[in-house]
Amino acid sequence: MEITLIILVLVLLAFAGTPLFVIITAAAILGFYYNGVDLSVITIEIYRITSTPLLLALPLFTLAGYLLSESNTSKRLVHLSRSLLGWLPAEMVAVTLFACALFTAFTGATGVTIVALGALLYPALKQVGYSDQFSLGLVTSAGSLGLLLPPSLPLILYVVVAQQLNLGEPISITDAFIAGILPTLLMLFLLGIWSLWVTRKAVIPLTPFDGKTAWAALKEAKWELPLPLFVLGGIYGGLFAVSEAAAMTALYVLVIEVFVYKEIRLRDLPRIMVESMTVVGGILLILGVSLAFTNFLIDVEIPLKLFEWTQSQISSKYTFLALLNIILLILGAFLDIFSALVIMVPLILPVAIGYGINPIHLGIIFLANMQLGYLTPPVGINLFIASYRFNRPIEDIYQASIPFLLVLLVAVLMITYLPLLYY
Numbered sequence: 001m002e003i004t005l006i007i008l009v010l011v012l013l014a015f016a017g018t019p020l021f022v023i024i025t026a027a028a029i030l031g032f033y034y035n036g037v038d039l040s041v042i043t044i045e046i047y048r049i050t051s052t053p054l055l056l057a058l059p060l061f062t063l064a065g066y067l068l069s070e071s072n073t074s075k076r077l078v079h080l081s082r083s084l085l086g087w088l089p090a091e092m093v094a095v096t097l098f099a100c101a102l103f104t105a106f107t108g109a110t111g112v113t114i115v116a117l118g119a120l121l122y123p124a125l126k127q128v129g130y131s132d133q134f135s136l137g138l139v140t141s142a143g144s145l146g147l148l149l150p151p152s153l154p155l156i157l158y159v160v161v162a163q164q165l166n167l168g169e170p171i172s173i174t175d176a177f178i179a180g181i182l183p184t185l186l187m188l189f190l191l192g193i194w195s196l197w198v199t200r201k202a203v204i205p206l207t208p209f210d211g212k213t214a215w216a217a218l219k220e221a222k223w224e225l226p227l228p229l230f231v232l233g234g235i236y237g238g239l240f241a242v243s244e245a246a247a248m249t250a251l252y253v254l255v256i257e258v259f260v261y262k263e264i265r266l267r268d269l270p271r272i273m274v275e276s277m278t279v280v281g282g283i284l285l286i287l288g289v290s291l292a293f294t295n296f297l298i299d300v301e302i303p304l305k306l307f308e309w310t311q312s313q314i315s316s317k318y319t320f321l322a323l324l325n326i327i328l329l330i331l332g333a334f335l336d337i338f339s340a341l342v343i344m345v346p347l348i349l350p351v352a353i354g355y356g357i358n359p360i361h362l363g364i365i366f367l368a369n370m371q372l373g374y375l376t377p378p379v380g381i382n383l384f385i386a387s388y389r390f391n392r393p394i395e396d397i398y399q400a401s402i403p404f405l406l407v408l409l410v411a412v413l414m415i416t417y418l419p420l421l422y423y
Contacts, residue, residue, distance in 0.1 A: 024286065028293040045295055046288035055160055059280040060246035061151045064253040065107035066276040071263040074103060074116040076221040083217035092128050093195040096121045096142050097188050104146030114143035114382060118389045129202055137400035138195065140386040141408065144374045145187060147367050148180030154337050155180060158363045161345045164291050171359045173242050179360045183368060187411045194407045223256040287342045294346035310351055317355045321416050325369055332373015333380050340370060361419050368412045375405045
């Protein structure tokens, strides 16, 4: 009776808005106390994650993303995309998808992409002749792309959590980065094809390729063009470890934005650093206490019991994957991606491995569903961000986004059932 009452109090506190790390810590303390385990195991677990080399990449990539979002990188990226892709059919669609995916990959936050690029892309789409509803839906849905591209913070966090579980299945950030490229290209391709089809009757003028304009855009963005080289070339070329690539990226972005472009003032750096590290601190705090709670779950064999129960109800791997998609889609609509990762991965990953699902494949499925969850009515966070950014009723955002949501749902199903996409 006592334990039931305490659990009920924790649930009520969670719904009342108590910080997530407090609820998880209380649950971990409660679990260890009733099983007679010394509570020092919680502090030991929090300390243990500090020895994870990959963890250094999180604050460094986050700082780089915040610096980029504070500068005019978004304008230069859109200008460059238009100058290079303007000759293509539906060139503004291609520019929107390409620019949003790259910006989200480096900033690690889909809401920032809608806020930063929305003011540029939404009016541009309408100006060249696309309908208001189509433009609104495209910008809102494109803002969630890029979470599977390196150096995606959620992808790094997934690998960190998976490595801490010691499940005997090898998983590396390099493999995870590679695995996210084809699924992202698939999403971009399907959205592009659908956009071409749905706007086939619209009269959209093409912009002939102009070498001088393209060269001017390249010169304008010349300092930001090497950024992917630090992540892709440095890591895959064996020049840098992931943490070293993150340090190089953060230092490079700091130098070009403060001293070359001079778009960020020195006096603004403390504020940007505090904001970015506050986000990282929250993630790490939740991560530490969640892994401590995960230890308790493993001690009492919850993942094993969950797998046995699931297997008794679901014998097919493919049925399990379908159920997993539904659960993750609901979670993506209600939970932010970082909380979902540290809470759910320790529970889902052991069960998925039991069904023979590769951990990296699971990570791609997890993040693809979270990405989709941001667009899922009625509470997908990107829908509300778009409503605020474009000053439109939320019902308009729902109506504009649903067709794009369905296209992305097809992509998620292909990612789930065609594992070749993550190799």
